[in-house]
Amino acid sequence: MPDNIVKLDGLVPERLAPKTRKIVLEDYCLPVDIGFHEFEVGNPQRLYVTVEVWVDEGSFAASDDEAVAWNYDFLRSEIGRIAASKRFNLQETFVREIYDLVAARRGVTALRVSSRKPDIYPDCAGVGVDLASF
Numbered sequence: 001m002p003d004n005i006v007k008l009d010g011l012v013p014e015r016l017a018p019k020t021r022k023i024v025l026e027d028y029c030l031p032v033d034i035g036f037h038e039f040e041v042g043n044p045q046r047l048y049v050t051v052e053v054w055v056d057e058g059s060f061a062a063s064d065d066e067a068v069a070w071n072y073d074f075l076r077s078e079i080g081r082i083a084a085s086k087r088f089n090l091q092e093t094f095v096r097e098i099y100d101l102v103a104a105r106r107g108v109t110a111l112r113v114s115s116r117k118p119d120i121y122p123d124c125a126g127v128g129v130d131l132a133s134f
Helices: 072-085 091-103
Strands: 022-032 045-055 108-117 127-132
Touching: 022 072, 045 072, 045 091, 072 091, 091 108, 091 127
Parallel strands: none
Antiparallel strands: 022 045, 045 108, 108 127
């Protein structure tokens, strides 16, 4: 921080101090070879994935320094890697793989992973699953 900038501490009342910290990757759209119906096998479908990661205070950047930030690129690239690694019969097993990967990361205190197929029913925005630690 430059010497001429004054940092003010103690302005946020204790009752308003952050209680949780969340990192979000929302509606990541990617093609996944998923589904157990004959017409689905070998025909990748659009799948939206959302990951919400609550982290402890030490894992949430307190300074504007990329070296201390939670890595969004990790979430996106690893989900893409999982999606391309094999075919899945069920959204449940696809989401479980993502969940297990993220849950093992340092600083994670709560987690929610969801997926949805937007192209299944013409009268629905999507069908999917949700897996959460709460």
